[in-house]
Amino acid sequence: MANINWRTINIDALDPESSYNFDLSTLTPAVQPVSTADVQTLTGQIRQLLRGGDASGALQGALENAPYGADEQGKAAHLSVVTECLNQIRQAEMTPLLQRMYKAEGGSELCDTLMKYLYKGMSQGTDTPTRNHAGAKSMTPQATGGFSQAGGRNFGGTEGGGQAMSVFLSWHEKLVEMVGPGSIVRVMSDRRTV
């Protein structure tokens, strides 16, 4: 008894009124749960569009159907298909494409979603190691109610990482030009993570 370090006791856990004992997910906007199989069907369709040469259509489709309710695996699958779309679109086409997207109905929402994928992509390093350390990343930040974008940054960037990063960075630059810092703040504050 005498050895208890009182300072390390989590007093919040003992307080029934504390937010520690409260499921914070009930406060967030409701998202429809999406099964991994559904995400796979969707990514299949998007890849088909991509093979057909319609990269901008594929990107639009991918962003419109972002699986907020999917598990970590489903989200990773969707991220990789978004990354493929982004890689396929040439630098010169970025701005006109973004402009078209932003002007359209609900466009600012799409741009915010794209921003989320850019940050998620940048936090993951390259596309290939993503799959390798998908297991290591299974300590889902979701469970702590935190922001998954902030967690799990891969600092040990591998050789191929620079290429992928430069794609994300040039998209990021073009996107910020259009939607301003507001979109970045929304990525940080949004509870619907990608």
Add this chain to the structure above:
Amino acid sequence: MAAPEVHHLFHAPIADHSFSSDRSTLAVARDNNVELYKRSGNAFRLQDELRGHDKTITGVDIAPRSGRIVTSSQDRNAYVWEPSKNGEWKPTLVLLRINRAATCVRWCPSENKFAVGSGARIIAVCYFEEENDWWVSKHLKKPLRSTVTSVAWHPNSVLLAAGSTDGHARVFSSFIKGTDERPEPSAWGERLPFNTVCGEYLNPTAGWVHDVAFSPSGDALAFCAHDSSVTIVYPSAPEQPPQAVISVSTQLLPFTSLLWSSETELVCAGYDCGVYRFSGSSDGWQLTGTLEKDTSQSRPGMEQREESALNMFRSMDLKGRSGAGVDDTKLKTVHQNSINTLRAYDESGGQVAKISTGGVDGRVVVWNL
């Protein structure tokens, strides 16, 4: 439009500021004290200091008619300051009964109550108890799940709006028997016992709410959140889903404070250091412009900056800055740092003609709308 009136008071953040009803006295929260400034000519002179809190002050509000000042602080206390006969301010401690910092405080329009938001997930509604001769509080607890960042009163002095870091803006009843008169039924509710939740609203991203405000009539509620958006809610009828919830996402940094200048116009300010206007109705809202005037003046600066590549590289090399001779250490806005609070300065008939802002840069600015 006349230029804004800038008062650079000191080099410290202003957490909150409040003018007396005749606008001759300005109360400013600076660290652990509230400083009272008196207008003399075009400037404000330090006149008095309210000492008593021992942690940072988070809110200060002067009641327009009685002249009483209420302050809230991170030391978990609130004081009501009253002027005594010899010109000194006499503090009365308020029994808040909270175990975390008090974050904000506002007098209700009838001035017999005030609300204190806190980090303890509680709003303390405080009123004066004659028989004991002190200020006591009743707690609004449910369903707050996180720190209360802001409180705002409905014109009927019973309904209270609160923004919280759990992402919700809520409307409560703070009806206190014996202190309040029974309010007229409105779209928010008909029977309003204490702690009735009349509305609970979330914006699309569930970003934490910085500020809330009722429209002058009290029939609409606006709140700004950390996702750089402003959301306006029009209630329909008690216990019914609202008639319209309009969310405007901006390209700017988040707003920390907002104010209705009329029934169809909002003024917002925050981390972008400027003051922005929104206008609209239950059919839709949009950003209509800024109060900063110097957008035209900044253009010549930009041209000058691109004047010659040689100058640019020389300046980068010698001075380590990219502009040639342009002072780029100053922001183009009037405030040189985030704006914390926005207040009505001059209003008549539900129309606000002048507003005042206080910011992290130690400036209080009075703007013409």
